[in-house]
Amino acid sequence: MQVTMEEHGQIVTLKIEEERLDAHNSNELKVQLLNLFEEGKVKIVIDLAQVRFIDSSGLGALVSGYKNASSREGVLKLCGLQTQVKSMFELTRLHRVFEIFPNSEDAQASY
Amino acid sequence: MKNQLEMDIKVPNQTQYLGLIGKIGEDIAYTLKNFKDNRDELAYHINLVLTEAMANAIKHANQNDPNKEVHISINVSQNNLCIKVYDQGQGFDIREVNIVEPDPTKDHGRGVFLIHTLMDSVSYTKCEHGHVLEMNKSFESSIEN
Numbered sequence: 001m002q003v004t005m006e007e008h009g010q011i012v013t014l015k016i017e018e019e020r021l022d023a024h025n026s027n028e029l030k031v032q033l034l035n036l037f038e039e040g041k042v043k044i045v046i047d048l049a050q051v052r053f054i055d056s057s058g059l060g061a062l063v064s065g066y067k068n069a070s071s072r073e074g075v076l077k078l079c080g081l082q083t084q085v086k087s088m089f090e091l092t093r094l095h096r097v098f099e100i101f102p103n104s105e106d107a108q109a110s111y
Numbered sequence: 112m113k114n115q116l117e118m119d120i121k122v123p124n125q126t127q128y129l130g131l132i133g134k135i136g137e138d139i140a141y142t143l144k145n146f147k148d149n150r151d152e153l154a155y156h157i158n159l160v161l162t163e164a165m166a167n168a169i170k171h172a173n174q175n176d177p178n179k180e181v182h183i184s185i186n187v188s189q190n191n192l193c194i195k196v197y198d199q200g201q202g203f204d205i206r207e208v209n210i211v212e213p214d215p216t217k218d219h220g221r222g223v224f225l226i227h228t229l230m231d232s233v234s235y236t237k238c239e240h241g242h243v244l245e246m247n248k249s250f251e252s253s254i255e256n
Contacts, residue, residue: 020133023166024126053133053155055162056221064218084155091228093215 001028011111012036013104015047021058029058033065033076042074045107049080054088066098075099079107116142116187124169124179132165132183133158136194139187148253156229157192163222164196164244172200172242192248202235202242 002017014032018025036044046062048054062078069076079101081089089095101107116139122128140146140154165181173179182197213220227233230246 020130022126022129022133022162023170024129053158053162055129055159055166056225057166059221060218063216067216067218084151087152087155088159091225092221093212097215 001025001032003029003032008108010041011043011045011108012041013045013047013108015049015104016051018051020053020055021048021051021061022053022055023057026055026057026061030061030064033061033068037068037072037074042069042072043111044069044074044076045101045104046076046078047080047104047107048078048085049082049103051085052082054085056092059088059092059094063094063097075111077101077107077110079104114189116185118183118185120183120185121180122165122183124173124176124181126166126169128181129162129165133162135185136161139185139192143187143250143254144189145255146250146253147255153253157194160226160229160246161194161196163226164194164246167222168196168198168200168244172198172202174200190249190251190254192250194246196244196246197238197241198244199241202237 004015004017006013021029033044044065066076077099080103081100089098099110101110120132122132136157137154140150140157146153161183165183168181169175173181179199184195186193213224226246230248232247234245236243
């Protein structure tokens with residue numbers, strides 16, 4: 001999975017450079033997030049601007065990251081959701097769980 | 112020839128093919144004539160149900176066995192879409208899988224819920240070499256005659 005990582009102070013931004021976040025690659029994201037948590041990095045922004053398609057496994061990986069960050073007194077936030085991807089969050093009520101921002105600058109500024 | 116599109120596809124039991132099959136599903140949405148609702152949304156939904164059904168077949172029914180395969184049959188007419196996904200596994204009872212809205216804080220259990228939400232009818236039955244998940248969607252109310 002192609003991911004670009006940027007760090008601004010304590011905040012780590014992961015930009016997913018894939019068109020699809022699905023059962024084929026979502027586990028890689030889950031593992032990458034767990035590695036960050038083990039390094040003590042718990043303020044995470046995931047930029048989904050390149051992601052055109054997300055399935056239940058992709059949503060599951062984000063929920064897993066959200067829960068792990070929260071249990072370590074951190075927060076995982078999302079940004080850059082395309083229209084159809086956003087509607088998946090609404091269909092599964094996950095838009096009520098995550099803080100969602102239009103872009104990574106807004107998400108980073110919210111910490 | 113009657114105005115009907117039929118496709119039979121067999122793919123190895125590997126998740127790397129999810130994108131390919133999903134893309135075929137999206138393209139089908141753009142071939143429908145006189146479809147008056149949101150076509151991009153329909154394309155996403157067909158992509159999604161194919162992806163979810165295949166991922167279930169590969170991981171749960173076929174248990175990631177590289178010697179197995181998944182067979183997908185897609186049948187599109189002017190008013191209806193029928194997708195069948197055949198696995199080679201022992202099957203699982205989809206009634207046991209939670210089809211009500213899942214708890215938003217759980218990391219699993221959304222796939223079957225999404226299929227039931229987006230399709231009109233869903234069944235999972237035994238067939239010759241395994242099981243088949245059949246999903247139907249009517250376009251009747253979305254087609255302008």
